[in-house]
Amino acid sequence: MTEGMLMNLVRLLLYLVGMIGFAAFNAAYLTLLERKQASWMQLRRGPTEVGPWGLLQPVADGVKLMSKQLLLPRDVDVPLFLLGPIMVVVPPILCLVTIPFSETVVARNYNLGLLMIFAFGAVSTFALMLAGLASANKFSSIAAARIVAQNIAYEIPLLVIVLSLVMTTHTFNLHTIVAQQAGGFWHWNLLKLGANPLMPVAFLIYFICLLAESNRAPFDMVEAESELVAGVFTEYSGMGFGLFFIAEYVNIVVGCCLATILFLGGWHCPFGLLPGLHWFLIKMYALCVMVVWVRWSFPRTQFYGLLNLSWKYLIPLALANLLLTAVMLKLF
């Protein structure tokens, strides 16, 4: 009994360290990926000086951010202002706990894993809003107000899409959802047209919502640097500023993990060969590359354009998708 508890504790600690390490590594090297990919798209070379091929650039960035003074402007709400970045960065890391990276690599296999991820995702966005309001800066306040509207507008289609998936899979357990998609790519939820012919559209809606929820261009209203200077980040300096970016990238990773699990068959190989962690990572990073690709190809949408897109197109489409799923479920 005690040995079992000890093993459990060790396992828990290992996973905790592992998750934070995974999150930190991804946040650091996705910045490098972003800068490198942007530079390839823009006829330039990106970071080349720090380490071979610029590989140590994230380390240099981290050291720079940590050595900067954390400025506290005079009028800020100090506790909220300091809590903001931490509250933004913790939820996405917690979300990683329930993500099944492979058959065996999963920290906690919760039955309500899917629900947990969305619950924590919402905390992260509201923490961003609090950070903006605590800054006592007009640009930050405008950005904070935008976050609320954006979050409501994009959480709805996202949840409705996920709901239709839950209806076809009959479970909130991420591990089971992936296990159901075993076999070749034609077993993936993305192509389960028998359950719902609109599945590819659902994936597209999910991807757009993923961009909006993780505040990525073309929906980066939180930052909107040419309008709101740096949005909610305006008053932050040093690692406080850095934490927001770590959170942004971990959010992308969580979103892409979830897309892999829900639509792309998780750790299963497209051709039914050698399932495992590597397939999960390949799919997940391919989605990350797409997220970066979109950012550097499009200008920012207007704020009302963003809301219109959601309320006029995504939400009706998502609801239609839900209805169709229900009908198909009843019929077959």
Add this chain to the structure above:
Amino acid sequence: MSSDAQALHHESFVLNVGPQHPATHGVLRIKLTMDGEYIVDAEPVIGYGHRMHEKMGENRSYAKFLPNTGRLDYVAALFNGHGYVGAVERLAGLVVPERAEYIRVITCELNRIASHLLWVGAFLVDLGGFTPLLYCFDDREHILDLLESVTGSRLTFCYFRFGGVCNDVDDNFIAGARAFVTSMRSRMPLYDAFVSKNIIFRKRCEGIGILSAAECRKYGASGPVIRGSGVAYDVRKLEPYSVYPQLDFDVPVYTEGDCMARYRVRIAEIVESLRIVEQALDKLPAGPVMADKVPRALKPPKGDCYFNVESARGSFGVRAISDGSENAYRLKLRSPCFSNLSLFQECARGMLLTDALALLGSLDLVIPDIDR
């Protein structure tokens, strides 16, 4: 915090955009009175970059003021020089050799392309798209290399002299300019695919920031701003100067008056400028590039004259009054950006912050040109 609380009671607040703000491209300040994200009033506050160029023109000799012209609108510096030497030449009655006039047109039109390319890039950055800027800079770099080879500088050119230009162009320049015309033409479809057809770009520009022709006239707007509102006002056609009458080119006009129309005008102008450069290179006559016997200390006879050129941003005019001495008695610089900015206050009212900044970007302001 106290000012914020006060503003809450009035349900509107003042937002300072600038003097240091990413959307103002320099030290322009716009005092926005906002109701939520809607603009109630937008008051441009200028003068942060004021360097008294007009006064400097009055207390130094004509030639000593020449380098100052490159510091007005530094993105399209050659036009300022052209306007100034044109005014002084008219005052002093100097006749410029034809080769020099052709070289002026070639370099000016290259400068116009460079300026428009920079605008396309900067405008896209205003809209949140960073990538096109790098493509624009890639093409602009070729122009700057070409201009550097004849003028010696890459940005604040001081190339024109009273009675001509200071350096003759060589075969390398001519070959390079021809190669650039070809390469730039092949790049235009890329910009079209990458920018003009981009759905988000079109959503952000079409129907946004509509300026009527009447508003443009009221505030004296010129250049691509007024041509995007359906008025074919181009100094090169209406008050022909230099050798423009001998060259065949069109004045692109779009009637929509929105940001997209101004974008299309500038893109079309790049194509027209390429045509002008090509023709001018073909027609480039042999001969001297400086007029004979221009005195070192130029003393134009008493007089008053105005010379207008079509700069990349609109009509740039120089009024020079001579009292017969070595210095101008009065030098007035009419800057296109100043007039183009002045319509912002009226037109931004009732717009959303996002759209107003798109409108501001589409005016193509160069702040030192406003402040002078």
